[in-house]
Amino acid sequence: MKTIVSVFLYVIICSIQIYAVSAEEINLNAKAAVIMDAESGKILYEKSKDQKMPNASTTKILTCLYILKHCDLDQMAEVSKNAAMQPKVRLGVREGEKYKVKDLLYGLMLESYNDCAVVLAEHAEGSVENFEKRMNQMAENLGTLNTHFVTPNGLDGIDKKGRHETTAQDLAKIMARCIKNQQFLEITQTKQYTFTDGSRKRRFICNNHNALLSSMQGVISGKTGYTSKAGYCYVGAVKQKNMTMTFSVLASGWPPHKTYKWKDVRKLVQYATDHYERREIIADTSKIKEISIKNGLKEKVLLKTGNLKAAFLVKKTDKIKIESILPSFIDAPVKEGQKVGEIKYLINGKSQKSVPIYAKQSVKQKDYWYYFEKIIQRFTLTT
Template sequence: MWKKLLAWILITVILIGNGIQVVEAFEQSGNVQMEKIMGEPDQNSLYARSAVLMDADSGRILYEKNGHQAMANASTTKILTCIIALENCELDSEVTVSALAASQPKVHLGMREGQRFYLKDLLYGLMLESYNDCAVAIAEHIAGTTADFAAMMNDKAKEIGCEDSYFITPNGLDAKDEDGFHHTTAADLSLIMRYCIKGSKMAGQFLTITQEGQYQFHDMDGKNSYTCYNHNAFLQMMDGALSGKTGFTGNAGYCYIGALQRDDRTFIVALLACGWPNNKTYKWADAKKLMQYGITMFKKIKLDEIELNTKESAAVEVKGGQSKKIGGEVRTELEISPIEGLTALLIGNEQEIQVKYEVTPKLYAPVMNGDFAGEITYLLGDEILAKRTVTVKETVKKIDFCWCIKKAAELFPL
């Protein structure tokens, strides 16, 4: 009897102890998950050597790890190749394959010298399968030579606002010349993707191509058919995934550039040197971590919807101005200019936009319509986001001898 009782007591203690361990493990797991969502990612927790999370609407960087470090970027280069081709040539134009294009290493379509394709079909091969021969064929078709196309790439990068990028090849294969090595930065690559999905007049076509899951085509002679599959697995990993491009070379490692839209917010993630062979999935882990951080921790603010303090921009007194009667006070209404450039941006959930008013309390006649009267500045911490000019709305003339005679005659008519 005592043995049975002791056995039941022992079993109960073991079960309770295990139960407590299970609960503790669950709570610890929950805490870790909350830290990932609620806090800024620790740079050491990212596999990528260089990373950027960007607000696609404003172009502001929300998070970075070595975001301005020049690094090889492999086939993520092809987003720039694609958008330049879309902007400079018709999709139904005929591309003839050169010996150089046909000689490109894997991954490749396997095109042969003399084959003819429609540009549209090669763009799908470029963006879905990342074919290197498609990139060279496209570049030569657009610019004549890959060198001339590289010049177009570098010009476009500067136009977009890139600060430290240098492109030599249209496919992103490692290369160097007397001016440097083929590279970009995570910050610049994010700007290029921002242009591709928002800034370019061909953004819609770019998205159509990069969102396609599977595409079939044949050469213009109809002798060879091809099927392309989209290797951007991120499109199925998170709701709202918009576009993206993978890349890999021995020098660059695994790279990724991707965009995601959630509600009225659009995020871009750029990852460079995100592991080497046997670590192919690192880029997906980093991309999801940074996207989730953006979704959870940032809200959208529209500057033109922030209510202004009307007292700060009320009508101001004009000293020495002509009034309706001698000795009367003269005031003029003010106008506030619309916000130019940045009107909406993402800020941290706990952050607030500050509005700074620097408007003159009084003016001295004469004042003319449009005269400067001050400015209103929108600040996020010490960062100036936008400014609005405050100007005089009504002209006020200065008191002069003629006005005095006129008003005196009104007071003492003959």
């Protein structure tokens, strides 16, 4: 009978645990997805975040960032035969034509033109192959560990080092860096842009295809992507409830399910805002004013601290605790600015930040001359 009861209880406990995990699952169409805090890089939700996958035109966010950092936007870029032969989607540039770099960036990010990407890559580094090396170095410097890009436009490709691919986490990391660039935001937030080629004989109108900019609160940037191998992809950024978050979805359906990616993004953002919040905390130091000194010329020394204001992105159920670590006394001598303790900010018992406590003034140690002077004073008083 005891065995039966034990087994029954075990089944109940396991069921509760399974239900608790399932309660936080999001039913996503994407094969891989991430939403993260753009400031700290903290992952708020993930699905197969480190799985390497093709990512189509979401690649263009790194191409854009590279050009913004390394090229003069007012320079003219000449179209090569290779660039003019790029497949759809394309602006339709012609060999020998010249375009302003800035204009090509709008074509790249608003309409996702593949030929614009190649013109920019060749202008920046002389060839697509050279640009590939540079953009991969840039990706590595941004802390992406599982990214390898072969093409500047995201078209599926392969070279000696592997195929064109990244991960949901790496893509969100790249976007977190992109949104720190004001020019990147200006381009990706533009609804419509008009420009001409260098001869002013051809005129083009580019429209922004990031539907979330006008349909979802707080969206500040984004880039779509699609190839037959990658499926529908999207990478973006949003500001809601005092949180700036970047997100990515990879392989979020194939035709005719073009809207799956939008649904997935809404679920990710809803999950993050339902479960997380940014809390600002200032430690109370009213009791941390001074500390006793042993063998010092003064009995106590005044204290000061660093910046006590801290902000954490935490789950709404997380517990934040502040601890002051300070001894009952310190030994002389004491130097101004000397660290004597610290204030710790803990989330669920784990330290997240520490602020040092310093001595506000110097205090010398009692030495032989001090005691000799005391003896002389006593001798003088007694006589």
